[in-house]
Amino acid sequence: MTTSRSRGALARLAALHAVGVTLLVAMVAFATPSDADITWSVVPADANGPDGRSVIDLELAGGQQVIEHVAVINRSTQPVDFGIDANDGYLTSKGYFDMRPSDAEPVDGGAWLEVPDKVTTAAGATSVVPVKVSIPQNATPGDHPAGVTASLETISGQVRVQNRVGVRLNIRVTGDYVAKVAVTDVRAEYTGSWNPFAAGSVEVTYTVANAGNVRLVTDNRVLTSTFVGESSWSDPSAAKAREIMPGGSRTFVARVPGAWPLGPIGTTIAAIPSPAGKPVPGVTAERVAIDTTVWALPWPQLALLALLVLAFFAIRVLAAWRRRRIEKLIMLHTRGTPQEA
Structure with a gap:
């Protein structure tokens, strides 16, 4: 049984293309398997190492190729074999960037990426992984999100857990852009x-x-x-x-x-x-x-109006009753008093 934790590390990478992204990369680019003291991060790079970018933005024409790089940084005290994967990107219901599972076949931008299957990174070292981007000649103009991850599988009981940390690629194919x-x-x-x-x-x-x-x-x-x-x-x-x-x-x-x-x-x-x-x-x-x-x-207002109307009539009825009662008492008092000659 294989499960994926890509949403834990990758989901928050939705903000990588928004303002204030550099700090966010540093915050979410670490992953720690539950049963091993292994941490790592993945960032955009050039051939020499991390280059300070937060995401990889590409604008290419159909049929064009380019070599990009990502840096896998092993922050552990032991060498690690990381699996490398490329796949399509998407946004979650909350607007965060995520990638399709590693066992899902890419059908869009992820299918245009070529990466090695794995990389071995020494303790405390950084491995630069090439990412070959090949745009099909007939690719439709516009944006085709993708991503590259470095993953490590661990065993928890009878469950195999895959921890993934990755970099977002915003691939834009030139042509007639439509914003609608x-x-x-x-x-x-x-x-x-x-x-x-x-x-x-x-x-x-x-x-x-x-x-x-x-x-x-x-x-x-x-x-x-x-x-x-x-x-x-x-x-x-x-x-x-x-x-x-x-x-x-x-x-x-x-x-x-x-x-x-x-x-x-x-x-x-x-x-x-x-x-x-x-x-x-x-x-x-x-x-x-x-x-x-x-x-x-306006039910509350109508209820208040009804209460006011009832109170008005209740006051009038009470006033009339009191007036009749006073008049009756006056008549009784007058009858019981001797009249002067």
């Missing part, structure tokens, strides 16, 4: 407050899909409007959490406060996309907006 998003599966739900003097909120769930061929990040905004005004929400997450691969999608949830239950609440979801990473000259992505309406009936 679509907003789908929009759902809006109103949540009110039982306090009639407090506004409720609108929770909006929506999916942003990358319908183009380059990586995108989106600035997402939600606007609600009622008869008494508007409320807005802007996505506060970092850019790395909003990255969407070509053909991929992300589902977001926004809660817009300050919505009063006064019938229909108009809701607009806007996604403002831009290319991830370095700008793509001449390529712009249009803003996409979707409108929907959710109904919010």
Whole structure:
């Protein structure tokens, strides 16, 4: 039985192409098998060793080849045989970069990488591993994410565990770039407050899909409007959490406060996309907006109004009863008193 822990070390590498990535590499590039005191890291390199990059960005034409390198750093006190693997990359549901399992056949950018099967790294030493990138002549323009990992298998009981640490490759094939998003599966739900003097909120769930061929990040905004005004929400997450691969999608949830239950609440979801990473000259992505309406009936306010009406009539009935009772007492008192001649 073989399991993979790639998500533990590789998942957080989604942020490698965002700001502040160098420190992040140093944080997540270590792996420690549960039954051995072995740690290692993998970083981009040139032929001489680590070169300070956080990810490997490539822009190549169909049919072009290039030799890249990754450095496997053995931080242990013993030599280690690391397995080397290349495969397709993808983003998890939370927006983090990960790779397909090592036993899965690559079908995209990972299939264009050629790496050795293994490398033996001495204690405390660094091995530079060549990565041959060969773009097919008929490769489609746009982004094709991939990655290279150095792995070590360990045995825990009867379970074989594969620990993987890797480097992300952003492979972009030159050609006609398309930056386009679509907003789908929009759902809006109103949540009110039982306090009639407090506004409720609108929770909006929506999916942003990358319908183009380059990586995108989106600035997402939600606007609600009622008869008494508007409320807005802007996505506060970092850019790395909003990255969407070509053909991929992300589902977001926004809660817009300050919505009063006064019938229909108009809701607009806007996604403002831009290319991830370095700008793509001449390529712009249009803003996409979707409108929907959710109904919010003012039950707390109606209940308060009903109570006020009942209280009004109760006070009037009580006042009338007291008035009749006083008049009756006056009449009885008048009858019992002798009249003067």
